[in-house]
Amino acid sequence: MAAKSEQPPRPAAHEFSDADKSRARQWFKKAADCRERREYDYAIECYITGLGFWPEAVTEGHMPLSSLALQRAQAGGKKPGMMEKMQKPTSGKDAKQAMLNAEHLSAKDPANGGYLDAVMKNAVKAGYFETLKWIAPRVMDSLRRDAKPDLARFRLYRTCLVEAAEAANAAGTVADAAWFYEHALTSVEFLAARNPTDAALRDEQRDLSGRLTIAKGKYAEASTFRDSLQDADKQKLLHDADRVQQGEQTLEDVIAAARHEYEQDRANGNKINTLVDLLLRRERPEEEAQALAVLDEAYESSRNYSYKVRADDVRLRQLRRTSKALADQARVSGDDGDRQQARLAAGELVEAEIAIYSERVQKYPTDLRSKFRLGEALFKARRFDEAIPALQAARGDPRARTRAELLIGRAFFEKGNHGQAAEVLKEALEGHEIQTDELAKELLYRLARAYEAAGNVAEARSAFNRLLRLDYNYASGDARQRLESMKES
Known part of the structure; x- marks a missing residue:
């Protein structure tokens, strides 16, 4: 029993x-x-x-x-x-x-x-039954991960949930009682499947199954038309979320309604994404933290990788925002301490990008966009030997091809292989459709620098001259100064 x-x-x-x-x-x-x-x-x-x-x-x-x-x-x-x-x-x-x-x-x-x-x-x-409904699945996940079932922990888990179910029944909250019985039953079924000859477990399984059936019957009887009307009111509020502009109070109400809907069914993908969309709308750190928690829990319980992708995207957005704010502050103040903080934030962002995009490439080997992001992050980290193959693979994505070739050329340049850098950059420039946009200018600048470093003065002058005809002060005048320096020599 x-x-x-x-x-x-x-x-x-x-x-x-x-x-x-x-x-x-x-x-x-x-x-x-x-x-x-x-x-x-x-x-x-x-x-x-x-x-x-x-506490709830x-x-x-x-x-x-x-x-x-x-x-x-x-x-x-x-x-x-x-x-x-x-x-x-x-x-x-x-x-x-x-x-x-x-x-x-x-x-x-x-x-x-x-x-x-x-x-x-x-x-x-x-x-605190709302807290219990949050922590119980986490405890069960912990129990499942144990190499050998910890029977004492399983017993505590069942005892807690049965006790909560009895209290919920006494208070008339039959939906909670059903939830607690169902999760207690799941834990017994988990053990029974691994110990099919354990008669005590089978008895407990039958007992909990009976209690769950009774609790679900009471819950079905308690459902009324008034409940449906309340649900309709909540749905009306959620429809307000589609508006482009909302007053603060309206948005607060919409978030509250979405949160209520989510808490009724935390496994429902539509409810998860609706709540997350709303929590991310104002870019408030406390609401973003809530959105991350929802996504993390959804991923842990379902192992649906799309939830982790979205959560990681939010984390990267936060890191980029912090990095930019610290860089702006350092630029304005000129303080060495501020510069150090900006460097640390930029380094943390790059390491996070490498970790996240490495995982995505491993999970989805054909995702060329993630391969480009990974190669870009590896380039920022000056891990050129790792960046080059990732970027070469990313060239298969037409949207990223030219940017990937630019970074490949720059990686060869940083490694001291200036001739190879020039060849890659020249091919990238020839294949670029718009010869006057910002990307074309950067390709020309990097190509001229590669020719210059390789000692090919004539080609370097030609590339610099072509660039200056497009933008005389490119790179804060650096292109012009380099060309003038070559003429003097």
Whole structure:
């Protein structure tokens, strides 16, 4: 039989005041700003502080924090030390604080299943069922990844979900009860498939299946015409999202409606993409963090790579925005510290591009656009021997052919093979359709530089002269000065 809790039923829902939600959102915004500045540890503190005001903030708090944890781990963030673990107990009378302590530790060690279990256990104890519906699939994913099934963890998982289902039933929230029973049953089926002779598991499977059937029957009976009208109202709000311009309050309402629809069915691709589209519309860091959390969870649960592609595109857009802002600041201030920060941001962006586009090329070997992006990033990183073959493959894409050939020529130039660079750049220029656009000018400039470095003065002069007829001050006058220098010599 399924394990039953000796605890009294707990409330299936909590009400949080608008003032608490507002304070939480202020901390979530601060967390998102810190994340964009790569201040990961303080961002974690901000998310946890915000969740202290609104512990059930799944899409605005828990999910962005989970996404941040992965980003921090990829950046080499350290796991919590012994002192920090002692200062943040994950059990005790205060279930909310214990849950937040566990989540804080999990954010610094996302692969630790014990912290996930503690978040789940305390969410049940506190009656935070929205949080439980978020953390339970993550716990189950952790259990599946174990090389050998951890029976104690599986037992805790089932106990928590059955206890939550009983409390939900007592509170009359039959939809939640059905959800909890269904996920508890899934865990038993997972073990039963690996232990087909275990009679106790079969008994528990039958018991949970019966409870689930009863809960689903109650839920079907509770569906009313009034529910349909409420759904229609939400759909009307979602239709407003198609407008080109919206007032702030209208957009807030649309996002709230989309979030509600998504939370009812987190596996629905249309609902996922609708919510993400809306969250990305204003380019606010805190809303982008929520969008990333939605996409990360969708990818983790479905393994649909398109969700990861979109999430990575958002991350690259954030990194480019940060890099540009720091470069602009350094340009204006002239401060050495600002220049160093700009260089670090640019380096982080390039490394991220290499990692992301390498993965995409491996996933989709025929994606020539990704091969071009990879070659471009490798060129920026001065990894020319790796960049050249990627760019050569990318030439098969007509949209990227000339840009790829330009970078190939430049890579040969940087390697000191000036004659080869000149040949590649000459062919690229001859094949370029518009001989007077900016790309043609850059091809001419790089070709002239290659001829100059190879000692082919006549060809260099010819290319520089041709360029100056198009743009006399090209490259801030560098082309003109080089030509004049050759004439003097």
